Amino acid sequence: MRAHDTFLLEAAARAPVIPVVTIEDPHLAAELAATLVAAGLPVVEVTLRTPRALDAIRAIAHGAPEAIVLAGTIVSPSQIGEAADAGATGIVTPGTSPRLADALAEAQIPAMPGCATVSEAMALHERGFSVLKLFPAAASGGPAWLKGIAGPLPSLRFCPTGGIDAQSAPAYLACPNVVCVGGTWVTPNALVAKGDFAAIARLAREAAALPRG
Numbered sequence: 021m022r023a024h025d026t027f028l029l030e031a032a033a034r035a036p037v038i039p040v041v042t043i044e045d046p047h048l049a050a051e052l053a054a055t056l057v058a059a060g061l062p063v064v065e066v067t068l069r070t071p072r073a074l075d076a077i078r079a080i081a082h083g084a085p086e087a088i089v090l091a092g093t094i095v096s097p098s099q100i101g102e103a104a105d106a107g108a109t110g111i112v113t114p115g116t117s118p119r120l121a122d123a124l125a126e127a128q129i130p131a132m133p134g135c136a137t138v139s140e141a142m143a144l145h146e147r148g149f150s151v152l153k154l155f156p157a158a159a160s161g162g163p164a165w166l167k168g169i170a171g172p173l174p175s176l177r178f179c180p181t182g183g184i185d186a187q188s189a190p191a192y193l194a195c196p197n198v199v200c201v202g203g204t205w206v207t208p209n210a211l212v213a214k215g216d217f218a219a220i221a222r223l224a225r226e227a228a229a230l231p232r233g
């Protein structure tokens with residue numbers, strides 16, 4: 021297994037949930053990340069979907085260095101270096117074009133490439149990736165898909181994300197090939213926007229306490 025995948029597995033093993041965060045105001049980012057870490061969720065994915073997302077990653081890297089910050093919504097090779105330069109310690113993609121897979125395979129930063137089909141998972145495995153994001157997890161087949169792929173491809177590990185919440189997470193976490201799940205339910209945009217860190221801490225503590233399989 022590649023060293024990068026070992027890093028990802030160790031990071032994922034630290035908590036059952038990776039909160040997926042969309043941040044408009046980078047000034048909130050460090051306190052948000054520190055809140056999540058204190059509540060038991062040390063790995064945070066910041067999506068590159070807002071104009072200031074890279075600034076948010078930079079703010080977390082400097083202001084909450086105890087957090088492991090992953091850059092999400094990476095869809096083109098040029099974003100890999102930008103995210104790494106901002107201080108991201110890992111890359112997450114929603115799906116993986118051949119060009120993006122090439123760039124991720126050569127990058128000096130751990131990457132969890134996204135897939136939604138068995139063929140996509142096999143193509144990524146051929147390129148050396150063994151820790152994958154299943155996205156969008158619920159729409160792609162959910163826990164039944166994960167149980168199905170565990171037979172023919174037992175060495176792959178997944179972080180399913182997309183359409184998962186506190187109620188559905190346990191069924192995913194019970195799958196032997198799931199290392200953790202990702203989702204936005206811990207950090208709803210409305211709570212992030214108003215800086216309601218107490219409410220976010222409550223959701224994060226519940227997520228951190230979810231049983232693993």
Ligand SMILES: O=C(O)C(=O)C[C@H](O)[C@H](O)COP(=O)(O)O
Pocket residue numbers: 040067092093094112113114155181182183184202203204205
């Ligand atoms: O764009 C990316 O790289 C992503 O990571 C997409 C997120 O995983 C989903 O947006 C999760 O959203 P929920 O279904 O609300 O949990």
